[in-house]
Amino acid sequence: MTQDLILAIDVGTGSARAALVDAAGGAIRQISASEYDQIVPAFGWAEQRPADWWAGTVQAVRAVLDREPDAVRRILAVAACGQMHGTVLVDGHGRPTRETAxxxxxxxxxxxxxxxxxxxxxxxxxxxxxxxxxPAWPGFKLAWLRDNDPKAYEAAATVLMPKDYINLRLTGEIAMDEGDASCSFLMNPQTGQWSAAMIDRLGLDAAKLPPIRSPLDILGAVTAAAAAETGLAEGTPVLVGGADYPVAVLGSGVMRPGLASDVMGTSSIITLIAERPLLDPEMCNVRTVEGHWGPFTLLETGGDAMRWARRAFHEKALGYGEIVAKAAEAPAGADALFFLPFLVGERLGAHRNARAQFFGIGARHGLAHLHRAILEGVAFAVTRHIRIIEAATGQKLERVVASGGGAKTALWLKIKASAYNVPILVPQETECGLVGCAAMAATAVGRFSRVEDAVTRFVAYADEVLPDPAWADTYARMQPVFDRIYRHSQALYDDLDGLAAASHTEKVS
Known part of the structure; x- marks a missing residue:
């Protein structure tokens, strides 16, 4: 029997997904998902049960195996990616020391x-x-667990991320990949090892941190117990795997310096591939699968700006397509109307309490201008991030690869391409995380000499959106004004907080 399939697993926040992927060309043959819920025991908290991840994974794996003839014997290897930062404590027998993470x-x-x-x-x-x-980083989550659930913390032999727990259940082996470790607040980016200084500064137990390994390493093999549960063949190789974000970046074809990824979902995450991390208080860094670094910024309000406009202006009576069509009626630049898209503040920097605003409204402006300004405001905010990354790394963007729901909106893609002034590519296969897993596994078992070669074979693009020269000229003149509005507004954010607090006190009294 020819072994021609990769089993890719994605342990997401909403579901566990499994896919059978062609090991030669990267096409997804079968895919299945099993949903589970978040647990919210208090405002601002979010937890899940590792047991639910495993149950969902088992169900999804069995579903794809059932749909493909002789799938079990045809699988070359298993590779998983998973949601980042979910902090799982397990004891020396691999059992969670608390029910939720x-x-x-x-x-x-x-x-x-x-x-x-x-x-x-x-x-x-x-x-x-x-x-x-x-607050996302596992280093701080571990410190919270130490202080607030000391029994579980003391009983823990090691800490794992979600996909690491699935790998433990599959193989009995423990490791964390470089991508997850790099976003723990505990890994030294120069050495690629745990930082004794950060561990000491947060007052954590270094013995509880697992080995850091390459995501392309073979971690172990499917055990007899895991084979009985999942239906997989005992002895099937399992990779260390990776964090879902860098694996999806890889699976979108973004893997060399000069390329960037724009994940256009609720938020907008821009990642530039670079040779080294960018050490800046307003930037985050993730170790990429192929061994580079991904300095990235996260705009909290990306696609969520459209969701807000639909509710605020139309009480959800219009669909998103109708809103975009209305925005298309206005000219590029919306007749010098600006929108700052900080509806929920910012993730990083000194002004996390930033506010959204329209600036420049005049009697000539109408609803079409407002909607267009919202789309362009997100593009300006992301462009601001891009220019900061370019200046710090000395690298100019050559191309951006778009993924996520926003990548399906043609007008927004054209606005962004023109604001960034670089072409935007849209992958043919939107399941970039699963494709990235398959490329990793095919490389690990020797089908490709480098993971970059696997990605080149597996990833194709459905569309290339070029900048509109006239729009690009308009946006280039508007961008510095947007930046100045942002800087000057910062002096008012604390004042707005004070007004909001006083208003809340009056309502309570």
Missing amino acids: PLWNDKRTAALVAAFERDNAPASYLAESGNPPT
């Missing part, structure tokens, strides 16, 4: 992060951590 979007560590920022200057930790502090 705090997720990437869990904010319970906010007070710990604020205290850390108060007591530590960025210059004192960026070179050791590779990143500014945020």
